[in-house]
Amino acid sequence: MNPTILAATTGRILRQLRHDRRTVALLVVVPTVLLTLVYYMYADQPAPPGRPSPFDRVALVMLGFFPFIIMFLVTSIAMLRERTSGTLERLLTTPLGKLDLLFGYGIAFGLAGVVQSTVAAAAAYRLLGLTTAGSAALVVLIAAVNAVLAVALGLLCSAFARTEFQAVQFMPVVVAPQLLLCGLFVPRDQMAGWLQTVSDALPLSYAVEALQEVGAHSTPTGLMWRDVSIVAGAAVVALVLAAATLRRRSG
């Protein structure tokens, strides 16, 4: 990797995003609107004794989930556009290294994820009365790591899509099982054994567990840091696999 090229690539991706004002507005506003919806959905649901209120439980997981699904989609399409427009082929004839490109996407969309989750977290805590035992900064940190994981998975999946239609289809394939099995709908320890095994293999499960740790404990726990490390590790593995799918030579 070359720091100058990495910085230029990150800046280029952010400039592309900045020129697309509608996308920026949607990225920033939509999570807050959806959280507001969740707030009213659960407004009349009583809190189970000794447990967080339904809104606190769901909104906390949602704060980690929004950057995950949105950055996955944005990255899959952005990378597919690099492939189909010929810019990727041209980039690979320049001194740019594969990791410069992949980490450039990771950093640029990771930063977009930080902005997105900061706005969403601010709205959730200030306007909607979200309460967690732990700090909001940790929630944003976990959301940011989730965003980077989503970017890495999006870069990897885009290698297997030839059209935008196919790229969008990877969203239900990659994202939906992770959402269903992450412990939001059914606690993971109440699932059938084989479902737990699948859930254990999915990185979003660890992100959700980390968020639940922040929700329940006033200081960061060892389990939370372990889970964050697992999510970050999964992101690195996905980036390395994505690098392996980038070939300078093609037929």
Add this chain to the structure above:
Amino acid sequence: MDDAIAVRDLVVDRGRRRVLDGIGCTVPRGAVTGLLGPSGSGKTTLMRAVVGVQTINSGTVTVLGRPAGAAELRRRVGYLTQAPSVYVDLTVRENARYFAALQGRTVADADAAVTDVGLAAAAGQLVGTLSGGQRSRASLACALVGEPELVVLDEPTVGQDPVLRADLWARFHALAAAGTTLLVSSHVMDEAARCDRLLLIRHGRLIADDTPDAVRAATGVDDLEEAFLRLIRAGEAGPADIGEAA
């Protein structure tokens, strides 16, 4: 001294189709070499092999003394793809500055490259809002911004108005005079006369590798289009599908 590009016995299949069938040719340094042939003849595949992004079946491609695609060549070779490969959601200036940064060049180099292709007035415009010809020139600026020793240009003048086309060819010759090697493809035969040397390919085979004057002399006609037609006829047993070459 040695040639900028040396291709030997190059065979490339794409899918089940043989696209290049034993091509061998050389491209001299400091000159404009035209790669001519009808659409689908293998021009782009040959250029991709030269810049090192084409998987090849057999043969060798040597570029500036190194195997094509060698890492150190990425600073020394500029490539313009046939479809303009620039970011449509960035301005002309932002595109040029990004590709300049990849080549270790400055912002001033990038702005000069934009001016050199006649896009100074449109530098702040998003590429997506430009005409096809302007987009192609924005892409050209990004290929030339690193001042590469070898410039590989796939149909750089398609869609340009005649005045601009003349300007671009004048610029190619100015670059060649300064020592740059240019390999320029075209399917328009009237551009052949502007080149110092010509490579004509058809159906993945080389049918001429000479100067325009030598091609004229060998075939006994002044018009290069007619000259190529005669070369094709001479090289084939029957006049099977000559119409395609036009």
